[in-house]
Amino acid sequence: MVALARGERSAFQPVFATLWPLLRQFCRRALLDDALAEDAAQAALTKLFLHATDFQPDGDVVAWAVGIAAYECRSLRNRRIRRAEEPHPPELAAVAVGQASPEEMAIHANLGAALLEVVQGLRPRDRETLEQVLSATPGPGRDATFRKRLQRALERLRAAWRLTHGSDD
Amino acid sequence: MAPMTEGALVRRSRWMYELGRARWASRILLVLLPLLVAARLIGRPAVLVVVLGGILVTLGFAVSMLHDRYARAVRIGVLAGIPAFLLPLLIRSLDLLPLGEIAGTIVDPCVPASFLSGVAAGWVVSRRAIDEEYQRSFWAVAVATTALTASMGCSVAGGGGVLGMIAGVIAGSAPVVLRAATQRS
Numbered sequence: 001m002v003a004l005a006r007g008e009r010s011a012f013q014p015v016f017a018t019l020w021p022l023l024r025q026f027c028r029r030a031l032l033d034d035a036l037a038e039d040a041a042q043a044a045l046t047k048l049f050l051h052a053t054d055f056q057p058d059g060d061v062v063a064w065a066v067g068i069a070a071y072e073c074r075s076l077r078n079r080r081i082r083r084a085e086e087p088h089p090p091e092l093a094a095v096a097v098g099q100a101s102p103e104e105m106a107i108h109a110n111l112g113a114a115l116l117e118v119v120q121g122l123r124p125r126d127r128e129t130l131e132q133v134l135s136a137t138p139g140p141g142r143d144a145t146f147r148k149r150l151q152r153a154l155e156r157l158r159a160a161w162r163l164t165h166g167s168d169d
Numbered sequence: 170m171a172p173m174t175e176g177a178l179v180r181r182s183r184w185m186y187e188l189g190r191a192r193w194a195s196r197i198l199l200v201l202l203p204l205l206v207a208a209r210l211i212g213r214p215a216v217l218v219v220v221l222g223g224i225l226v227t228l229g230f231a232v233s234m235l236h237d238r239y240a241r242a243v244r245i246g247v248l249a250g251i252p253a254f255l256l257p258l259l260i261r262s263l264d265l266l267p268l269g270e271i272a273g274t275i276v277d278p279c280v281p282a283s284f285l286s287g288v289a290a291g292w293v294v295s296r297r298a299i300d301e302e303y304q305r306s307f308w309a310v311a312v313a314t315t316a317l318t319a320s321m322g323c324s325v326a327g328g329g330g331v332l333g334m335i336a337g338v339i340a341g342s343a344p345v346v347l348r349a350a351t352q353r354s
Binding site for chain 1: 173175179181182183185186188193234235236238
């Protein structure tokens with residue numbers, strides 16, 4: 001390493017052959033994750049060679065190399081935590097963008113059930129009128145009489161809703 | 170970083186090493202660039218400073234990147250060349266010595282000044298070179314650097330000044346080189 005720091009290119013291969021397995025092993029032990037350890041060891045090795053010229057002749061090569069590797073391991077681990085790189089559950093990946101969330105779907109289901117309950121409490125004639133509108137079937141006579149009947153049915157539905165669930169605002 | 174094969178990692182590591190050396194070698198510019206600025210400030214021609222300075226900077230950076238010993242050679246060469254760079258200029262600008270006449274020929278005092286400062290530079294460079302493991306290559310780089318540095322000042326006396334300086338460097342180096350050679354044999 002001292003020779004490499006001075007500029008002896010012939011020392012490159014021996015330094016690489018010695019330090020690469022050492023750094024890989026260290027990173028595997030530190031991270032307990034082969035893929036992440038490989039990344040950390042590679043980053044540490046390239047950084048080590050970038051700063052090889054700054055290596056002091058009286059320095060300890062292994063301590064220096066392990067110090068760089070430890071820093072890389074810590075950085076990678078922190079970065080992974082920050083970016084929450086853990087893979088998402090596959091069910092979430094299947095949810096299409098724009099589709100209602102499970103929470104929205106549960107709210108709609110609850111409201112539907114509550115409305116059905118209130119509708120069941122109405123008079124049969126009003127229920128029939130509302131069902132005709134909701135089912136969008138033409139039904140007999142959608143004239144002024146039917147509109148008047150629908151208006152009265154809706155008023156009773158609102159009144160029943162207020163009575164059961166409070167204000168409908 | 171994307172995972173790499175070992176071959177790719179070797180190549181990348183080698184590239185990073187060369188980048189690191191280039192960064193380290195660029196420190197020599199902190200010595201060379203102020204010298205070139207000083208040369209311009211004391212009125213040396215722009216063409217001369219650009220040409221000689223360009224060669225000096227390129228050579229200094231390239232050999233410093235190659236090995237530490239050449240970086241040392243460049244530093245020693247520049248330091249040894251500074252007296253030869255300044256002395257003729259001082260003599261000319263301060264008019265310390267008048268033009269002399271030897272055997273009917275007018276002699277510019279800058280020429281002997283260049284020669285003498287060349288002798289001193291050659292002696293310093295050679296003394297330093299004999300302590301090195303690779304003496305010849307160290308000496309060659311240091312002398313080239315000295316010559317380029319000094320030429321920016323010695324050229325005030327024209328080609329005679331440059332030739333006088335080079336002769337001085339050789340004369341200053343010779344005793345040290347001969348002595349080292351006799352000690353080895």
